[in-house]
Amino acid sequence: MSQENVTPDLARERSKATFDVENLAEFMIGGRDRLKRKRFLQNIAIQDPFFKKQKSWSFCSVEEQYDMGLSKSIYIQKKLQEMGITDMQEAFYYRECAAAHENSPLGLHYAMFLPTINKQATPEQKKKWLPLAENYKMIGTYAQTELGHGTFIRGLETTATYDPKTKEFILDSPTLTSKKYWPGCLGKTSNHCVVMAQLYTQGKSHGPHMFMVQIRSMEDHSVLPGIEVGVIGNKFGYGTNDNGFLSFDKLRIPRENMLMRYSQVGRIPRENMLMRYSQVSRIPRENMLMRYSQVHEDGTYVKPQNAKLAYGSMVLIRSSIVSDAARGLAQACVISIRYSAVRRQTEAYPGGEEPQILDYQTQQYRLFPLLASAYSLQLAGKYVFNTYLEVNDQIEKGNLESMPELHALSAGLKAFSTYEASAGIEVCRICCGGHGYSQASGLPKIYVDVVPGCTYEGENTVMMLQTARYLMKCYSRAKQGQKLPGFVQYIGQNLNKKSCMSEEVALGCLVMAYEHRAARLVEAAAMRMQSLIQGGKKQHEAWNGSSVQLFWAAKAHCHLFCVKNFVDAIQAKSLSSKTVTVMKSVCQLYGVHGILENLGEFMQDGFFSGEQVGYLQRKMLALFENIRPNAVALVDAFDYPDMVLGSCLGRYDGQVYQALYDYAKSAPMNQTEIHSTYYKHLKPLINPETTSDAMQFAKL
Amino acid sequence: MSQENVTPDLARERSKATFDVENLAEFMIGGRDRLKRKRFLQNIAIQDPFFKKQKSWSFCSVEEQYDMGLSKSIYIQKKLQEMGITDMQEAFYYRECAAAHENSPLGLHYAMFLPTINKQATPEQKKKWLPLAENYKMIGTYAQTELGHGTFIRGLETTATYDPKTKEFILDSPTLTSKKYWPGCLGKTSNHCVVMAQLYTQGKSHGPHMFMVQIRSMEDHSVLPGIEVGVIGNKFGYGTNDNGFLSFDKLRIPRENMLMRYSQVGRIPRENMLMRYSQVSRIPRENMLMRYSQVHEDGTYVKPQNAKLAYGSMVLIRSSIVSDAARGLAQACVISIRYSAVRRQTEAYPGGEEPQILDYQTQQYRLFPLLASAYSLQLAGKYVFNTYLEVNDQIEKGNLESMPELHALSAGLKAFSTYEASAGIEVCRICCGGHGYSQASGLPKIYVDVVPGCTYEGENTVMMLQTARYLMKCYSRAKQGQKLPGFVQYIGQNLNKKSCMSEEVALGCLVMAYEHRAARLVEAAAMRMQSLIQGGKKQHEAWNGSSVQLFWAAKAHCHLFCVKNFVDAIQAKSLSSKTVTVMKSVCQLYGVHGILENLGEFMQDGFFSGEQVGYLQRKMLALFENIRPNAVALVDAFDYPDMVLGSCLGRYDGQVYQALYDYAKSAPMNQTEIHSTYYKHLKPLINPETTSDAMQFAKL
Structure with missing residues (x-):
């Protein structure tokens, strides 16, 4: 990035860095090339x-x-x-x-519609639809979520009833809550849509299946009879996407419009179906969870074959959400940390210079742990993605062993990362003071882009509880003396240990602390379940009655993973020793801060002594001082150009005030000296002989 | 509110309530009348x-x-x-x-401009300006914050230099960073402005003073020579307010335009000056911090008299921000809890009915503590306001004793409440799943209205550290054996105690726990300060090096206050015994949840045993079950009509799906079947013989 015109404060920050930014940037992205x-x-x-x-x-x-x-x-x-x-x-x-x-209004055409035809359609269907879709005659999307139904796909109400007389399916939205609601690119853009509907044939329900439905004319884009379609109105963000609603009034479509090559069945969570544009564009579509089903001309339903469950696509989507969240948090850190090095505020002592706000310990306390989180989450997303590729190779060879663990981890990490990143982005914004509230800061936009990740592709609580379900299985296996695979081996370990933590805060002692906490919380949740069942509760009641503790256990599991993965990652050979020194501090801070933020969970059983907690508190403050000279270099290493950040405050050159002023000057309301509202409302107020609408109304 | 058309789920919730909603609603607002x-x-x-x-x-x-x-x-x-x-x-x-x-574009005219003339102007100035302002010939605002200067008022750069030859002040914006930036109602609405500028006369600086400046013509609203004014551009929220920028190019104004009756001097934090509309409209203006200063015709500066420092206005503004934040959180709870009683999701066991999501323990875990917080913060805001009135009476009688404590408490509570409420509103939004992300939920708007409270009227960290400064003074007095006033008597208490907590979780033991934690953290911060000073650090370095711990201490102090005040409040005689029973559970939950969320701070010194923590965890889950049948009634008692909530999800009648659908139908993009964008971009894509702008560009 251009060194021209860089403010002295930022130039000095960069010259103070003790490591080579390029070395770290190459490592984070995966190589120099x-x-x-x-x-x-x-x-x-x-x-x-x-x-x-x-x-x-x-x-x-x-x-x-x-x-x-x-x-x-x-x-x-x-x-x-x-x-x-x-x-x-x-x-x-x-x-x-x-x-x-x-978010692109054509995103789901590329990411969902084309791949669905490619993978779910029969050869005949493909032959018919693919050329049309590839040449934008058909522009399509995918509609699953309904006004009253989200995560629970079996609850969908849209029906597709087969009529053998005419060899058609009758698509219907029998209730208000059955209207499709939220699908992206649906309201105004698409003329076709793959619709998930409950299949009925020969008087029986066969669960949700996919159907190709034309909703608008390919000639003039008019809405076809039997269809109601529109946008759902405005949202917190996603202004570029025409998220829509769609309903059917006994719409007849040919039997051939059921996607019959493979089709989705009921018990599969929706995460492997609804995919966002930015994510899926990077995901091989081969990994979709598939089974076989058909409706013959006479209405006979052919059940899907038993296919191996391949969790691949879910793992990939979730790893991409982890990376999306990490990216948002990293960008927020770039903006807030650069601005904190430019911004000067409040003399520290009478007559003294106003310090850079990054020198305030409280500002470091808010920003540096988030910087550490951003690194940790980026590395976590990368790990899950790379591990997927490895595991996928194993699956090809028929070895499914490693997938359940990775699948469970990715569900929880999706929740863990989106929570952490969303909250963290807002802290970064607030750390910019008043200017953070301006759209010129770029931060509101990043926030509204990242935060829906907490609810889409599987609501976060549901995700955490999926992870917890796997952890409970592991716990019961461990109690039966079975050996657990890879990363979950900590489960069932001896809990009568004490922490090895000393003043140096060794990385090994940090990992051990997180393992101990996760192991204890997994056990506590399992014990709670057990005691509720022994007290006469049914399985599902016991599950619900333990779900807060299950949530805690899953969160601790994900947190442990992030710490351990961070510790492992900085052993990489491509990192220079100077970079490793700095990254070790960042990694330590991630671990120490996480313990102090969740201290009770590490202390409840006496694992840490009060004295050891004192070590951690002092270490955290010492780490702030270690990281301070490298803070700007550490955000530079994320390598986001100004165009990606879209922020007056986060500019590489630090010319924030000129940029804010230029932004203000370019506001549409500043293109006229006197706003039209003056003539409508203010002039009649100032000169009451003329009278505004509002005033007239008031006199009625 | 109308009982017509209420969904069966909400009707049943209301019929299950064990207390009289009216009784609680009357208590919260301050009486039946x-x-x-x-x-x-x-x-x-x-x-x-x-x-x-x-x-x-x-x-x-x-x-x-x-x-x-x-x-x-x-x-x-x-x-x-x-x-x-x-x-x-x-x-x-x-x-x-x-x-x-x-936020009203005339808000500061009423709340800041008129009162400033009333209180800061000389009788001659008042005679001249008041009739004009009261009749909207002058429409005004107040400009203090600059592009590069916020909380630290002495850092302001705008100058007002007296020229005795012409008996004028020359107002100037000498730098980019000196431009006024952010003042509300400034960009397009106001034709006058009270400007805070550094006064220079006879070659000497005398700190910030106020000046009346006309910025636009009262005839045709055109911008006057020497003035540059406009909006600052778009923000996260506050779309109704034309927050603006303003700069002066050696603008001359008559000497008589300095507000000379009373005027503000340098060392006073800006919180007593910049006031938001919603707040200040409810605040008697008599309480502004005032001193006397004048510039004579020859340029002689007359220093302000020593006036008693009256912290009153700051206390009031902050109590109103606490109440604003509490109101926002309460409204978010109303929306999210009502919706959670309507929304059904995921069968609990195969073939079972989909439960109301409010029955999920994890949903209760996220929402019920926020409901408790909303009550606690509303009661806290009320206490500070009422105590102010009492203390104000004492001040009138010359007794200033109680003010510093209340002032310090209100600073910290402003920060504590805005942090808690902002984060809580987002949790409420996320608890509504995907629909929470729609503007139809009303929640995004509430959030963007409340969250700037973290940075305006004194940045939250600065506020917390103000409170901490007072706590440090108290600590040192306590160590000198002096008796401390009222609520801070806990400081300096014996820290070798253990908690009295038993399985019942008595309110007294909760209060004692919070007192112990706050006392310990105050002492820890004081010890850190002391050890840094003994290690050779200067006072301001030691302060900065302890500021994270000072922040923790101040937060614990505010938290203690909220718990104690809640416990006291529910002793009120006007509450029926049934209401007290319910509110006791809410209050217990507030206390228990706060301990569990900050458990390390209660455990580090062995105050709580692991066993006692187990009591608290079990109690929290038990309290969820207590509160569940009253959850809807508890939010009804806030008594917000649907028009205040502005939410499809939070409607009193629970008809959320119809409301969402109606909202969608009313979207401007749905008023035409085919959006204009189709003709610009989609049609040329579908029929490439015609060519869009974008495509043409691509071919260049």
Whole structure:
């Protein structure tokens, strides 16, 4: 990034760094070549006059955002084609820069509609639909969630009833709550839609299946008879996406429109079906959970074959949500830490210079642990993704052993990371003081982009409890003397230990502490379950009555993973010794801060003594001082260009005040000296001889 | 509220309640008459066709929001006049309903500009300006914060240099960072402004003083020469307010425009100056911190007299922020808890009915402690306000003794409550699942209205450290054997105690636990300070090096207050025994949950045993079961009509799905079957013979 015009404060920060930023940046992205390629692609977007001429999204109405989103989306796809980019990761780098935090109105066409045809349709269906979809005659999306039904797919109410007389399915939305509601790209963009509906044939229900439904004319985009479709209205963010509703009034579609190659059945959580654009574009579609089912012409339902359960796609989607969340938090840290090095506030002693606010211990206390989290979560997302690739190879060879553990971990990590990142982004924003509240800071947008990750693709509590279910299984196996696989071996360990923590705060003692805490909370949850069942509760009542403790156990499990994975990651050979020294401090801070924030869970059984807690508290403050000189370099190493950050406060050159002022000047309301509202409301107030609407009304 | 059309689930919830909602609602608002009057006034707003015909704010662009905000604001003022309402609390009830969470573009005219003239101007100035301002010839605001300067008022850069030759002040913005930035109502609405600037006369600086500056013509609203003014651009929320920037190019104003009756001096924190509309409208202006200063015609500066420091206005503003935050959290609880009683999700066991999500223990774990917080914070705001009134009486009689304690408490409580409420509102939103992310839920708007409270009127960390400074003084007095006043008597107490906690979880043992924790953390912070000073650090370095622990101490102090005040409040005679039973559970939950969330701080010194922690954990789960049947009744008792909530999910009648659907149907994008974007971007994509802008560009 250009060194020109960098403020002295930021220049000094960078010169103080004790490690080579490039070394860390290469490590985080996965090598020097990839970093180079990423910069090359992002520079193309940065230089492109098409993006330069766009109005700031924050000055656009929701309709303008949608319009701009569609225009950019089409342009980006075109450019990727021109550049011959087919690698999903490369496309992501370009798009991340070209349309940062802007959800595409064509996203689900690429990420869900095309792949669904590819993978779920019969050869005949593919032959018919693929050319149309690839050439944008059909523009499609995927509709599952209903007004009254989300995570629980068996609760869906939309019906598809087979009529053997006409060889048609009758699609119907029998209730208000059965309307499809929330699917992206549905309200105004798509003319086709893959619809998940309850299949009925020969008087029997066969659970949710997928159907191809045309909803608008391919000629003039008008809505077809029997269909009601529109947007669901405005949201906290996602202005570029026309999330929609859709309902059917006994709409007849040919039998051939049921996706019959493979189809989804009832007991599978929806996480493997509904996928967001930014995520799925990077995910091989081969990994979808598939079974076989058909409806013959006479209405006979052919059950799906027993197919091996492949958790792959879920693991991948969740690992991508972990990475999305980590990226959002990292960007927020870049903005807040750079700004805190530029911003000076309140003389420390009478007549003294106003210090950089990053020198305040309280500011370090709020920001540095989040910086550590951002690194930890990025490394966690990376681990899950890479491990998936390995495990996938094993699955190809018929070895499913490692998948359940990874699957359970990824569910919990999805929840853990989105909670941590969302809350952390807001702390970063608040750490920017008043200016953080301006859209010019870029932070509100990052927040509203990341926070829905807590509820989509499986509500976070449900995710945590999925992890907990696996942990309970492991616990019972451990109690039966079975050996547990890999990372969960800590479960069932001896809990009568004391911490080895000394003043140095060794990484090994940190990991041991997290293992002990997780093991204890897993056991506590299992004991609670057991005692409720012994007290006469039914299984599901006992589960619900233990679910808070199950949640705690799952959270501790994920937290342990993040600590352990961080410790392992910084052993990498590609890191220089100087980088390792700095990253060790960051890693220690992650571990120490996490213990202090959840101290009771580490102390309840006397694992830590009060004295040891004192070590941790002093160490945390000492780590702030270690990290302080490298703070700006540590956020530089995330390597987000200004275009990705979209922030006046987080600029690489630190020229924040000029940028804020320029932003203000460009506001539409500043393009006229006197706003039209003056003539409507203020003038009649100042000169009451003329009278405004409001005043007239008041006189009625 | 109307019982018509209430969903069976909500009707059943209400019939299950074990206490009289009216009894609790009367208590919370301060009596039966006030509740009646509030409902009367809010019903006027609810029935008024003027408000009914308004478009939903969420479908308005920022410019439309500003327009609507101004129109509503003028209408509301007119109505209040017609109704002869002068009581600030009554006006607030009406406005809360008529313009819920909508910051008025005339707010600072009423709340800051008029009162400043009234209180800070000389009799001659008042005679000149008051009639003009009262008749809206002058529409004004107050400008203090600058682009580069916030909390630290002595750092302000705008100058007012007296020129004795022309008897004028020269107002100047010498730097980019000196531009006024953020003042409300400034960008487009006001034609006058009270400006805080550094006074220079006879070559000497005399610190910040106030000046009356005309910025726009009263005839045609054009911007006057020497002035640059505009909006600062878009924000996370506050769309109705034209927060602005303002700078001066050597602008000359007459000497008589310095507000000379009383004027503010340098060392006073800005919290007593910058006031938000919703708050200050309820605050008697007599309480402003005032001193005397003047500039004579020849340029002689007359120092302010020593006036008694009256912290009153700060206490009041902060108590109103506590109440604002509590109100936001309470409203979020109403929405999320009602919706959780309507929403059904995931059969608990195969074939079972989908339970109300409020029956899930994890949902109770997230929502019930927030409900308890909402009650606790409302009671805290009420206490500070009422105590202020008492203390103010004492001050009138010359007794300043109680003020410093209340002042320190209110600073910390402002920070404590805004942090708690902001984070809590987001949890409530996330507890509504996907629908919480829709603006139809009302929750995003509540959040963006409450969360800036963390940074305005004194940044929260600075506030907490103000409280800590007072606590350190108390600690040192206690160590010198002096008796401490009222509520801070716990400081310096014997720390070698153990908790009296038993399985019953007596309220007294809860209070004792919070006292012990706060006392210990105050001592720990003091010891840290002492050891740093003994190690050779300067006072300000030691302060900064202890500030994390000082923050912890202040937080513990505020938390203790909230617990103790809650325990005291539910002893009120007006509460029926049935209400007390329920409120005791809520109060216990507040105390128990707070301990478990901060457990390390209660355990580090062995105050609690592991066994006692087990009591608390089991009690928390048991309290969830106690509170569950009364949850809906407990939020009903906040008595917010649907118009205040502005939420499809939080409706009193529980008809959430119909409301969501109606909201969607009313979206502007649904008013046409085919969106204009289709013709611009989609049609050329589907039929590439025609070519869109974006595609053309791509071909360049």
